[in-house]
């Protein structure tokens with residue numbers, strides 16, 4: 001008897017149970033929702049229509065994107081806005097086979113505009129609860145500090161988070177990397193750790209390997225966001241592999257922000273062959289042209305990843321999550337059952 005036909009690669013990727021570990025919820029603001037919220041809230045945006053918004057999304061480095069991303073977030077004002085933003089993301093992620101999502105939010109982007117921390121987190125948490133019921137997903141929340149702001153601002157943000165600590169899994173560090181090394185936030189991360197929070201940091205996206213060392217040694221991170229430039233330092237690669245540090249890699253983001261010149265040059269398979277616990281994620285899907293399955297498909301097509309590679313990436317996403325061991329085991333069992341079905 002012949003073996004049953006395998007699902008086409010695109011369908012296999014969509015259905016693959018996976019976790020998304022690197023997702024900025026503000027970066028999931030689709031132009032359609034941006035426009036609708038601008039109208040609902042009477043906020044002026046510098047675009048006449050949705051096509052104009054999309055046409056503005058051409059970046060030659062991280063800062064080009066960040067300027068547009070922070071401006072877009074100005075339409076988010078109410079609990080309902082933050083709920084609607086996150087609910088749209090969870091619906092889209094579930095359609096891509098995401099069974100666990102750890103979403104980042106940037107409170108300072110909103111508190112600087114007079115929107116309270118409580119407004120932001122109330123809306124996000126309500127959408128997380130809804131997604132757990134509607135899609136059977138598990139979710140976690142990561143509070144990310146903006147590194148272009150100062151340490152005092154980050155400490156104020158951590159203080160605002162205090163009533164919500166049981167709903168926050170970790171702190172993170174994002175925004176303009178060059179010129180804002182992790183060492184600037186060593187004391188804030190130590191305070192967060194003392195409060196029982198885990199930590200992640202963007203490092204080695206545009207910044208040098210030294211920033212990755214700082215994130216490891218001075219911030220004591222539990223997970224590394226991006227980490228691409230670690231590959232320039234074999235000693236660092238060996239350390240990341242030995243310690244099973246999870247890297248949350250974002251291929252379409254890397255292409256859009258010119259971290260790689262072409263997807264055919266993406267290092268995802270080099271990372272796997274070097275023994276790194278690499279994962280694939282979407283970063284800011286509304287701005288970079290695709291959600292998580294698009295990211296898997298992009299590297300599969302450009303780098304010729306095998307089904308075994310794709311399964312490894314999905315497995316790494318559960319192993320690198322902040323879920324307790326029994327929940328990780330439950331998700332891995334779903335993955336194994338899916339692979340067994342072919």
Ligand SMILES: Nc1ncnc2[nH]cnc12
Pocket residue numbers: 024027062069174175176177202205253283284
């Ligand atoms: N890719 C990225 N790098 C740094 N900060 C970000 N904020 C949102 N996306 C980001």
Ligand SMILES: [Zn+2]
Pocket residue numbers: 022024174202225283
């Ligand atoms: Zn990011």
